[in-house]
Amino acid sequence: MRLAMVGAGNVATHLSKALINAGYPVAQVWSRNIDNAVNLALEIGANSIANIEEISSDVEMIILAIADDAIAEIAQKLPINSDRIILHTCGSMPLDVLNMHPKFGVIYPIQTFSKNTELDFGQIPLCIEAHNNETLNVLYSIAKNLSNNVAKVSSENRMRIHIAAVFACNFTNYFYSLAHELLLNAQLEFDIIKPLIKETALKVMLSNPEEVQTGPAKRNDQSTIDKHLELLKNQPSIKDLYALISQNIVKKYSKS
């Protein structure tokens, strides 16, 4: 099966490499940013194309690994081809955004991708969805060759997973960067909390997060919370976040 990759960002890069490793050649790469397309194509041994219309007629699957709000527009530009499957990779775009094509589906990897970070793709949960069972079976067989962890997930549940992922990953990483900022402001090294970050994540591999919550808000230790808010008084946006989240945690654990 010959593939074309539309997009050359973090997801496109990791997914292209995983596909090639699994024996699915990515023949062509297109990106709005031609330099990115050229770079990814070079990296994976594909051809970059400057116009999306140049996607070869023998490409059997086109994967749109692009920003959510670009999918509908780009999908519209692809020629209708009754033998070809069009996929997107987004958490929060419904399957039907691709329904101008005869065959379409979704492969959504539940992972955070950065270009320079190596990943074991085989461990990444892949959510698949398709317009009919035949296409779903094609996606299932590809996905199973990419990962041990493949699940059929509806568009609505995919979006729920995406929201959960925003909390568990994007917001979490933002908090790492607030911690980083707080430590740097005090001439302290970020290194000093790395074991804590690691342990916090590893603990929930084995325990429910509710059961391993710790900290001043969990203990409803208002005097510590107040001291922290006082020290944060010159950083109002961090202080407001601290207050709001502490309040939520206090409420959650004082109920039980």
Place this chain on the structure above:
Amino acid sequence: MRLAMVGAGNVATHLSKALINAGYPVAQVWSRNIDNAVNLALEIGANSIANIEEISSDVEMIILAIADDAIAEIAQKLPINSDRIILHTCGSMPLDVLNMHPKFGVIYPIQTFSKNTELDFGQIPLCIEAHNNETLNVLYSIAKNLSNNVAKVSSENRMRIHIAAVFACNFTNYFYSLAHELLLNAQLEFDIIKPLIKETALKVMLSNPEEVQTGPAKRNDQSTIDKHLELLKNQPSIKDLYALISQNIVKKYSKS
């Protein structure tokens, strides 16, 4: 050096075991909750005592591993003994809360402890502080036997580290539990985002968190943010958090 442990919670448990492994016998355990004291004493081969006044006169160091707001009160109850070092283990209590005693200090482990989670104590950063250099040297030599990662940290910087830890650990774990809740509500398994949680934490072992931020808010993808807020409309406290943090992330990355 004979020690007494005051407290029998998560920190007391892990620290007692680490001390014993490093060759510092914990002779006595006291806790406000006598059952907890008995259980910890049994687990580590110490004696539990029902009254804090029973701390043996040959105990050379008493460690207060108790809630922040109990430290001043308990420290007051300990007999004054010019040969004995009194320690606490809190992030946000100043050293001076113990200054009614002749010798005093702090060992603050930057870690999240749950009783049933095994930890490699040797990797835990320990912040130490003491009223004079002689006591500091004693603490340093004990701390170096417990961990490879020991730093002298002032009371104020210790509190800054604690605030950073609240974001990087307590709030992060709270977000894991929100993710858990969102997934369970949709009959989805928490397992499905575990690889993401792990990768998010591991990524910042090697990269600055600012550089590996991903997600809709980082991309200022308002249409996805709006869809997520719409799906969260019946969970107003989660929705408000989502909106506030997304706003902060958008602001941070649109500046740069």
